[in-house]
Amino acid sequence: xxxxxxxxxxxxxxxxxxxxxxxxxxxxxxxxxxxxxxxxxxxxxxxxxxxxxxxxxxxxxxxxxxxxxxxxxxxxxxxxxxxxxxxxxxxxxxxxxxxxxxxxxxxxxxxxxxxxxxxxxxxxxxxxxxxxxxxxxxxxxxxxxxxxxxxxxxxxxxxxx
Numbered sequence: 833x834x835x836x837x838x839x840x841x842x843x844x845x846x847x848x849x850x851x852x853x854x855x856x857x858x859x860x861x862x863x864x865x866x867x868x869x870x871x872x873x874x875x876x877x878x879x880x881x882x883x884x885x886x887x888x889x890x891x892x893x894x895x896x897x898x899x900x901x902x903x904x905x906x907x908x909x910x911x912x913x914x915x916x917x918x919x920x921x922x923x924x925x926x927x928x929x930x931x932x933x934x935x936x937x938x939x940x941x942x943x944x945x946x947x948x949x950x951x952x953x954x955x956x957x958x959x960x961x962x963x964x965x966x967x968x969x970x971x972x973x974x975x976x977x978x979x980x981x982x983x984x985x986x987x988x989x990x991x992x993x
C-alpha cells in the first residue's frame with residue numbers, strides 16, 4: 833500500500849497505531865496480573881485483583897472485577913458487580929486484593945514507580961473492621977506478591993478454585 837500512498841502516512845496509520853495499541857494492551861494485561869501470590873499461585877483469588885468504583889469499569893464492561901473474570905468468565909458483564917457484592921466474603925477469605933477508585937493502568941503505574949504506600953491507600957478491606965490489615969501489612973503483602981514465582985509454579989496457575 834505504501835507504494836500507492838505516501839509511505840510516511842502509511843507507516844503512521846498502520847505501524848505506529850499498531851505499536852501504540854499493542855503496548856497499551858500489553859501494559860494493561862501485565863497490570864491486571866501483576867500481583868500473584870507465589871505461595872498460592874493456583875488460586876484465582878490470588879492471581880489478579882479487583883478495581884471497584886472506577887469509571888474504567890463502564891468503558892471495559894466491568895473488567896475491573898478481574899478476580900470474578902478469572903472465577904467465571906462466562907458471567908455477563910452486567911451481573912458482575914452484584915456477584916461481587918454477594919461473594920465479597922469469599923474474596924476476603926481468599927485474600928483477594930481490591931482497590932477503589934483506580935483502574936489497572938493506574939495500579940500498574942503506581943507499582944512501576946514504586947508507590948506501593950500510595951496504592952495501599954486505595955486498598956479496600958472486605959471483612960469486618962476489626963480484621964482490617966494495617967497499611968504496612970498491605971504494602972508487605974503486595975511486595976510479597978510481586979516476587980517472581982518459583983520454578984514450575986506458573987504451569988499450575990489458575991487450575992484450582
